[in-house]
Amino acid sequence: MGAVIEVDAVSKRFGALAVIEELSFSLEEGEALGVVGPNGAGKTTTLNMIAGDFRPSGGSIRFDGQDVTGFSAYRRCKLGIGRTSQIPRPFEGLTVFENVLVGASFGGAHRGHVARDLAVDALRRTGMISKANVRAGQLTLLERKRLELSRALAAEPKVLLLDEIAGGLTDGEVQELVETIKSIHASGVSVIWIEHIVHALLKVVDRMLAMDCGRVLVQGDPHEVMASDEVKNVYLGSED
Amino acid sequence: MNWLNAVVAGVLVGGLYALYATGLSVSFGVMRLVNLAHGDLAVMAAFLSSTLVLSAGGSPFWTILVLLPVGFLVGLALQRVVFDRLVGVDPAFQIVATFGLSIVIQNALLRVYSADRRALDVGKLKVDSVSIGDLSIGVFPLLRFLVAVAVLVSLSLFLGRTKLGRAFRATSDDPVAARLMGINNRTIYMVATGIAVSTVFLAGVFNGAQTNFATSDGPGLLIFAFEAVIIGGLGSLWGTLAGGIVLGLAQTLGAEQFTDWPSQLFGHVLFLVVLAVRPNGLFGRVEA
Numbered sequence: 001m002g003a004v005i006e007v008d009a010v011s012k013r014f015g016a017l018a019v020i021e022e023l024s025f026s027l028e029e030g031e032a033l034g035v036v037g038p039n040g041a042g043k044t045t046t047l048n049m050i051a052g053d054f055r056p057s058g059g060s061i062r063f064d065g066q067d068v069t070g071f072s073a074y075r076r077c078k079l080g081i082g083r084t085s086q087i088p089r090p091f092e093g094l095t096v097f098e099n100v101l102v103g104a105s106f107g108g109a110h111r112g113h114v115a116r117d118l119a120v121d122a123l124r125r126t127g128m129i130s131k132a133n134v135r136a137g138q139l140t141l142l143e144r145k146r147l148e149l150s151r152a153l154a155a156e157p158k159v160l161l162l163d164e165i166a167g168g169l170t171d172g173e174v175q176e177l178v179e180t181i182k183s184i185h186a187s188g189v190s191v192i193w194i195e196h197i198v199h200a201l202l203k204v205v206d207r208m209l210a211m212d213c214g215r216v217l218v219q220g221d222p223h224e225v226m227a228s229d230e231v232k233n234v235y236l237g238s239e240d
Numbered sequence: 241m242n243w244l245n246a247v248v249a250g251v252l253v254g255g256l257y258a259l260y261a262t263g264l265s266v267s268f269g270v271m272r273l274v275n276l277a278h279g280d281l282a283v284m285a286a287f288l289s290s291t292l293v294l295s296a297g298g299s300p301f302w303t304i305l306v307l308l309p310v311g312f313l314v315g316l317a318l319q320r321v322v323f324d325r326l327v328g329v330d331p332a333f334q335i336v337a338t339f340g341l342s343i344v345i346q347n348a349l350l351r352v353y354s355a356d357r358r359a360l361d362v363g364k365l366k367v368d369s370v371s372i373g374d375l376s377i378g379v380f381p382l383l384r385f386l387v388a389v390a391v392l393v394s395l396s397l398f399l400g401r402t403k404l405g406r407a408f409r410a411t412s413d414d415p416v417a418a419r420l421m422g423i424n425n426r427t428i429y430m431v432a433t434g435i436a437v438s439t440v441f442l443a444g445v446f447n448g449a450q451t452n453f454a455t456s457d458g459p460g461l462l463i464f465a466f467e468a469v470i471i472g473g474l475g476s477l478w479g480t481l482a483g484g485i486v487l488g489l490a491q492t493l494g495a496e497q498f499t500d501w502p503s504q505l506f507g508h509v510l511f512l513v514v515l516a517v518r519p520n521g522l523f524g525r526v527e528a
Contacts, residue, residue: 077422091413107422
């Protein structure tokens, strides 16, 4: 019940460039929120600020009612904010299993067999268990994306932030990934998913938020948002 | 000295170089940091050991038990106060800051201990040897070599088998992703520097027991450590041992062949050849 993530009047400036301006939205517990918007809308920047990669220039971010604006990324991960990167960044020198074990033993703060069980479970849920002993540097793109997902899952997140996880995959691969994300969401994890592949988003999310120029353009029912004039204008550039 | 003796002596002195180089290898592997004050820390350890022996008596070996934890604490402090500011920024800052640290340590030692050379007395052990036919093996160099191997085996097990070791490797691969996985990089960096300083303290005591030392010896020791790391290949612990051994062999075999030349010269020449021909080192991972 209640909001698990609250973004409150958050701004981000890089020098003179304002990327995010007074952005406010929230994520309800158990909800899956899709985020769309043109390149440069500030979607990834927003995710980075929720995950703690960098701090907002103004405003605050609350997680589970607690103000986490000043918390570093590793503390937020321990609290329960999981995150996958747009470009997968596996620990290439470690095996797939070791990668996931790092998530379980640091993000999840578990030891010994509890951490190992968590890691194995995360690999099963993402279909990566057969690759457990492969060095992460040797994985294909889909496998790397799955590894990102299992690593984040092993840290037992309450909220999972997905940044264009379907980008660059074939339709079949996207379909597989959608099923995986659906099942993760069904297990009670709240999700914020940034994606350009809208049909994938529509299969998973409960609510859609469209961003442009660092602001919320429109939010609400996914299909209604995608059909709205505001979104059409931004994507098609019509001037009426 | 015959050729076989030269080979054995080269391998054994290589152990000392590897012990010097371990700390550099760990610092570079985990946070891409090259500490130019590395050799000065070894000299500092030798002086601290001599102070302990002078005040409490006994053999320098017991002082290792004190100096290992002290070295670890010195490492934690150095990381917090100096090195944290040097990670992930332009390497020029590393050079200036750690070169400055080197000057500070040398002058502090000069102030406290004066410019006189000192030695750590390990008694008869220093000259004891065992003979097998024509082959004569120094007991002290052998002990030193075994300690170096033990340190590298322990570190390798630590990195490969423990939770913290995995965090070391994860941070080395991608510090940003490691943070997102709940790893506090600053803690990892502190432990890494703690290990680096402990191992170079250990090397400093063994070196001090082998030859006499003075406050200005640090940069010379740094060169050996640096050469061992480069020859072996950056970021590989076993490469570091191999690099130390290859460096030692170059020196003893070179000196065996050209008796009028200083032995270090052959090590330096080999180092330059490796840099020119195989810049990733003999056993280094090739960067993609």
